[in-house]
Amino acid sequence: MRKGRAAAILAGLAVAVAACGNAPTTTEPTASGSASASGGGAKPLQGVKLEVAAKWTGAEQKNFEQVLKAFTEKTGAEVTYASTGEDTGAYLGPRIQGKNPPDVAILPQPGLVQQYVEQNALKPLTPEVVKEVDTNYTPYWKELGSVDGKVYGVLVKAAHKSLVWYRSQAFEDAGVQPPTNWDELVKAAQTVADSGTPPFSFCGASGWTLTDLFENVYLSTAGPENYDKLSKHEIPWTDPTVGAALEKIAQIAGKADYLVDGTSGTMQTDFPTCVTKVYGTDKAAMVIEADFVAVEAVNAGAKVGEEAKYFPFPKAGDTTPVVLGGDVAVAMKDSPGAMALVQFLASKEGGEVWAKLPGYLSPNKNVSPDNYPDELTKQLGQTIVSAGDAVRYDMSDLAPSAFGATDGKGEWKVLQDFLRNPSDVKGTQEALEAEAKKAWK
Amino acid sequence: MTERLNGRQDPPAASSAGGTSTGPAETPRTRKRLGPSPAVAIAFLLPAALLLGIWVVYPIVYSFVRSLFGAQNFSEFVGLGNYISIFTDPGTLTTIRNNLIWVIVAPIIVTTLGLIFAVLTERIKWATAFKLIVFMPMAVSLMAAGVIFRLVYEQSPDKGLANAVLTTVADTFSSSQGYPAARPREGDQSPVAAQDGGVVTKQPVQAGQPVLIPIVGVKPEVMPSNAQTAKTPAGEGLSGVVWFDFTQGGGGRNGAVDGAEKGLPGMTVEAVQNGQVAATATTAEDGSFRFEGLAPGSYTVRLPKSNFEASYGGLQWLGPTLITPAIIGAFVWVWAGFAMVLLAAGLAAIPRDALEAARIDGATEWQVFRRITVPLLSPVLLVVFVTMIINTLKVFDLVFIIAPASVQPQANVVALEMWRVSFGGGNNQGLGSALAIFLLVLVLPFMIMNIRRFRRGES
Numbered sequence: 001m002r003k004g005r006a007a008a009i010l011a012g013l014a015v016a017v018a019a020c021g022n023a024p025t026t027t028e029p030t031a032s033g034s035a036s037a038s039g040g041g042a043k044p045l046q047g048v049k050l051e052v053a054a055k056w057t058g059a060e061q062k063n064f065e066q067v068l069k070a071f072t073e074k075t076g077a078e079v080t081y082a083s084t085g086e087d088t089g090a091y092l093g094p095r096i097q098g099k100n101p102p103d104v105a106i107l108p109q110p111g112l113v114q115q116y117v118e119q120n121a122l123k124p125l126t127p128e129v130v131k132e133v134d135t136n137y138t139p140y141w142k143e144l145g146s147v148d149g150k151v152y153g154v155l156v157k158a159a160h161k162s163l164v165w166y167r168s169q170a171f172e173d174a175g176v177q178p179p180t181n182w183d184e185l186v187k188a189a190q191t192v193a194d195s196g197t198p199p200f201s202f203c204g205a206s207g208w209t210l211t212d213l214f215e216n217v218y219l220s221t222a223g224p225e226n227y228d229k230l231s232k233h234e235i236p237w238t239d240p241t242v243g244a245a246l247e248k249i250a251q252i253a254g255k256a257d258y259l260v261d262g263t264s265g266t267m268q269t270d271f272p273t274c275v276t277k278v279y280g281t282d283k284a285a286m287v288i289e290a291d292f293v294a295v296e297a298v299n300a301g302a303k304v305g306e307e308a309k310y311f312p313f314p315k316a317g318d319t320t321p322v323v324l325g326g327d328v329a330v331a332m333k334d335s336p337g338a339m340a341l342v343q344f345l346a347s348k349e350g351g352e353v354w355a356k357l358p359g360y361l362s363p364n365k366n367v368s369p370d371n372y373p374d375e376l377t378k379q380l381g382q383t384i385v386s387a388g389d390a391v392r393y394d395m396s397d398l399a400p401s402a403f404g405a406t407d408g409k410g411e412w413k414v415l416q417d418f419l420r421n422p423s424d425v426k427g428t429q430e431a432l433e434a435e436a437k438k439a440w441k
Numbered sequence: 442m443t444e445r446l447n448g449r450q451d452p453p454a455a456s457s458a459g460g461t462s463t464g465p466a467e468t469p470r471t472r473k474r475l476g477p478s479p480a481v482a483i484a485f486l487l488p489a490a491l492l493l494g495i496w497v498v499y500p501i502v503y504s505f506v507r508s509l510f511g512a513q514n515f516s517e518f519v520g521l522g523n524y525i526s527i528f529t530d531p532g533t534l535t536t537i538r539n540n541l542i543w544v545i546v547a548p549i550i551v552t553t554l555g556l557i558f559a560v561l562t563e564r565i566k567w568a569t570a571f572k573l574i575v576f577m578p579m580a581v582s583l584m585a586a587g588v589i590f591r592l593v594y595e596q597s598p599d600k601g602l603a604n605a606v607l608t609t610v611a612d613t614f615s616s617s618q619g620y621p622a623a624r625p626r627e628g629d630q631s632p633v634a635a636q637d638g639g640v641v642t643k644q645p646v647q648a649g650q651p652v653l654i655p656i657v658g659v660k661p662e663v664m665p666s667n668a669q670t671a672k673t674p675a676g677e678g679l680s681g682v683v684w685f686d687f688t689q690g691g692g693g694r695n696g697a698v699d700g701a702e703k704g705l706p707g708m709t710v711e712a713v714q715n716g717q718v719a720a721t722a723t724t725a726e727d728g729s730f731r732f733e734g735l736a737p738g739s740y741t742v743r744l745p746k747s748n749f750e751a752s753y754g755g756l757q758w759l760g761p762t763l764i765t766p767a768i769i770g771a772f773v774w775v776w777a778g779f780a781m782v783l784l785a786a787g788l789a790a791i792p793r794d795a796l797e798a799a800r801i802d803g804a805t806e807w808q809v810f811r812r813i814t815v816p817l818l819s820p821v822l823l824v825v826f827v828t829m830i831i832n833t834l835k836v837f838d839l840v841f842i843i844a845p846a847s848v849q850p851q852a853n854v855v856a857l858e859m860w861r862v863s864f865g866g867g868n869n870q871g872l873g874s875a876l877a878i879f880l881l882v883l884v885l886p887f888m889i890m891n892i893r894r895f896r897r898g899e900s
Binding site: 172175193194197204205206257261267268270400401402407409 | 596597622624685688689757846848850853861
């Protein structure tokens, strides 16, 4: 066994040496070649075989394979797709241990980038790719994919989490218009409640929906800089900005008339069920969640754009909040092919191929929203472009998972307790800080 | 105790040796010749010992060593730090408290129910059918049972069986015809305000001036179908209108009876003077009311609380307070059949003559049960009881599935916490191992008790 491992290490070294040996001579022509030769017909990566792993299945996988096809047509490299299933870490872990990683992997959380860099499993992106990232992404996204100043990953697919979905009939009955700021939202909620429909359907049993709500309000009231600090726990959760955001949330969560099925019912409602309460049983008017609510709304029998409409998360402070979730592409082998593929995915060209397919939203600022196939996605894309440097990544996904991604623990639990008792802003802040201290130590 | 354990380890070997030889087996020479040679014994023991070592001993030792380290793999020695945090973290203390409740309550209920079923099935005709039905839940996996009970405990009586039963029973005794969640229009301009769950006029009112009582937040499903467009009554006496002050599609003026706004029929209205109810009226289909034969003077008009009471909605089974009893209910449903079958088998083995002798001597049925059946059954009762204690200590799946995520902290038990901190997001396998060892220590005494019982049974 020891012999086998030594052999594997030797093989790994050989590959690394080969890659290093090649790097100065081949990578550069490749990069410049792929930029210039696209029209020419000479395919710089003819005969190269690549493997890319991502969690997508079904329609998402098919769409991604079309993007890969476009890459093959351009460069000649053959790309095979491997689906990791829901738990990307569980799939990649053994392959990294076995020294047989895919060339490129697409990670569902930026937190994994840091983790894999610590395991020496990722290769820093070459200067050409970094240049591509610089042209197409704001510095925030670049930093998100970087560890210790080196760029390892690039966000290639986004989920838009700053939306409020509403049932148009409920708004018509109450005679209200989609609000544009927080005070209008509170006022609209009051009017809808007066009309006999509880305005909000919160998904109290799914803690992540509450973190999304908090992140939107916090980004809006405290601004992007504080948001970054809080994401890294550089300011404590007892900071007054957190209290201000929680008080805003209490304005809509603190009134029993505003919540469908009251507080206890809300706490037992998980994510897709809260959408059903708006679009299936027509009991509530609004649900605050991401673009993927559309899927559940359609399942509940509502037509997106007619019955199921949305408005951008209203400004609660000075910033229009745009919070994204999304997937990060990383290179696990330092080969010209892997780098070229990451570069292609980060490029305007690759993004536009993808954008023309349904179910995709690009964080790339140079991918014009006009490319999206439907009106809804176009508007979503527009909000990302117009928010510019203020766009932020989902804070709870940047936190250690014990704090930001565990049922019954950390931020999820404390925000659920807060929803039960929205008057206790101070106690909530202290509980959040205590949990954060445990997770960040 | 160890003495006894050791003492009992020898006899089987000796008795087996004695069993095969008819002659006295006292001299060491004969014993050596008749027993297997050490090499053979080891050869036969080795596979079992090896498997036990790999699958039981090694994991236990490894878990214990791991529990002395922090979240990072063996890089951070924390000593007993993980054990200290088990007993200082309020979340983990809740899990210990819950486990305590489980261990005290669940085995007693399961064993008692099993005993009752077992004794009763002895006396009924369709005993086999009855036993089959009670035993049926054992055929369902605990996870499936959890899913079933998640639905049973659902808050809405339309979905949850438990609340459907409760509300049906409650509705046969009282029926509500009110307007739950409706409330007076708020604000300084509003002529009415909420008080003690009801609605009162802010200013005293007099005859001649119609009383306006604007109500908002009437849910479409409670709006009576016979409601007519609201009308302000005119004429003599103290009169007024209770109506839904909301124009469909917006645009109505607050506090004024606009075009299509509907009256709220069936509301009880009281005229109050000096804290005394002077007269009572009920609103008509257009929401209007009039107090007949009321002495002139100024009154406060009140809609009592009963108008706004929601019908009984059942219990919050999945809320933070009832969650553990609710899950224990599911556990009992699954295991009562198991207890019953074991106890029924034990009952069948009780000598009938002892029971008959007692009856002939004039003992009542209760005395027979109490003095004869239970003592004779006690070995089986104890086995069932101890098995249930071990089962409750390691309960995991039912809690995981039945408790909604928002009440998981209140329903949590040690086994579930162990999984959660190590794999379910916590990624702290040091603390997880410490919890595992803690659980082992809890289970161990009952295990030893069970083993001792089996030994005694063998000898």
